[in-house]
Amino acid sequence: MKAICRDNYGGPEIIEIREVEKPQPKEKEILVRVYATTVNRTDEGVLLGKPKIFRLFTGISTPRHATLGTDFAGIIEAVGSEVTRYKVGDRVWGFSDSGHPTQAEYTCFPEKGNLAKIPDDWDYTSIVAFAEGAHYARNFLNKVDFKSAEKILVYGATGAIGSAMVQMLKYEGIPFDAVCAGKDVALIKSLGADKVIDYQTADFTSEGKKYNFVFDAVGKSNFGTCKKVLKDKGVYISSELGPGNENLYLPITTMFSNQKVSFPFPVDVSRSLAYVLEMINAGAFMPVIEKIYPYTEAVAAYKHMLSQQKVGNVVLDFSRG
Numbered sequence: 572m573k574a575i576c577r578d579n580y581g582g583p584e585i586i587e588i589r590e591v592e593k594p595q596p597k598e599k600e601i602l603v604r605v606y607a608t609t610v611n612r613t614d615e616g617v618l619l620g621k622p623k624i625f626r627l628f629t630g631i632s633t634p635r636h637a638t639l640g641t642d643f644a645g646i647i648e649a650v651g652s653e654v655t656r657y658k659v660g661d662r663v664w665g666f667s668d669s670g671h672p673t674q675a676e677y678t679c680f681p682e683k684g685n686l687a688k689i690p691d692d693w694d695y696t697s698i699v700a701f702a703e704g705a706h707y708a709r710n711f712l713n714k715v716d717f718k719s720a721e722k723i724l725v726y727g728a729t730g731a732i733g734s735a736m737v738q739m740l741k742y743e744g745i746p747f748d749a750v751c752a753g754k755d756v757a758l759i760k761s762l763g764a765d766k767v768i769d770y771q772t773a774d775f776t777s778e779g780k781k782y783n784f785v786f787d788a789v790g791k792s793n794f795g796t797c798k799k800v801l802k803d804k805g806v807y808i809s810s811e812l813g814p815g816n817e818n819l820y821l822p823i824t825t826m827f828s829n830q831k832v833s834f835p836f837p838v839d840v841s842r843s844l845a846y847v848l849e850m851i852n853a854g855a856f857m858p859v860i861e862k863i864y865p866y867t868e869a870v871a872a873y874k875h876m877l878s879q880q881k882v883g884n885v886v887l888d889f890s891r892g
Contacts, residue, residue, distance in 0.1 A: 604677055707810060709843045734859040753772060808835055809832075860885075
């Protein structure tokens with residue numbers, strides 16, 4: 572089978588399309604014919620081995636898996652002898668936030684891993700866009716109490732995390748403003764933002780507005796900058812560790828301060844997938860996909876993801892070469 576591989580940590584230039592042995596499911600695993608995966612920010616950590624703390628999950632000196640990947644959508648072709656939840660022919664999608672060899676024509680995945688059945692009216696490339704970014708978005712929102720929130724600001728609303736987050740806020744009926752590039756203002760407005768600020772023409776800290784929460788969904792701002800727009804008892808949350816890994820220790824040093832920092836350590840992928848399915852069934856979630864690459868163009872897909880200019884999700888299509 573074809574797989575997207577590398578043997579060491581590094582940039583997109585080390586990626587190769589290889590012919591590798593098709594995996595066989597163990598007793599409690601399913602074998603999935605993969606039709607789509609995304610190239611996402613978790614994949615960035617799997618590829619680069621950065622931040623280095625990520626290597627605790629993927630392999631300290633060299634990657635644990637030569638095949639890249641984190642998420643997938645496909646159809647079950649075989650099941651292990653002890654599998655009871657799924658059967659051959661089930662369409663499934665899933666995500667492993669510590670990396671898994673999913674960027675291949677076939678992958679084996681634990682029956683009790685983070686996966687779910689695909690709704691009948693959804694295709695593979697659309698459903699897979701709901702995994703990684705949505706999981707991290709939900710882990711922003713479940714870290715705070717929205718009962719007294721009058722307004723929230725989402726900085727970086729067009730990425731996989733940001734575009735999922737704004738739809739979740741809309742679904743929960745929570746008012747929010749958003750910051751993005753001018754070309755994407757209409758998109759974010761259509762996803763429910765009350766106001767959209769074009770960072771290319773305006774400074775969001777000079778708008779004269781203060782927020783209960785600032786969600787930095789791309790990690791391109793910092794607490795020092797965002798304090799200007801936080802209300803008393805306001806909270807800043809970023810998807811990245813921040814300058815000098817400050818977002819790891821600021822939650823402690825600001826614990827008793829008037830303005831605080833929280834870090835959204837991601838947990839419970841299965842609950843995130845269930846929440847996404849709830850939104851899908853309510854007609855409240857749409858995939859934001861910028862481009863679908865054939866898997867043979869994986870290097871280009873990774874380069875685009877690493878450019879930090881992607882909108883929504885970048886998908887790899889394994890149904891075509």
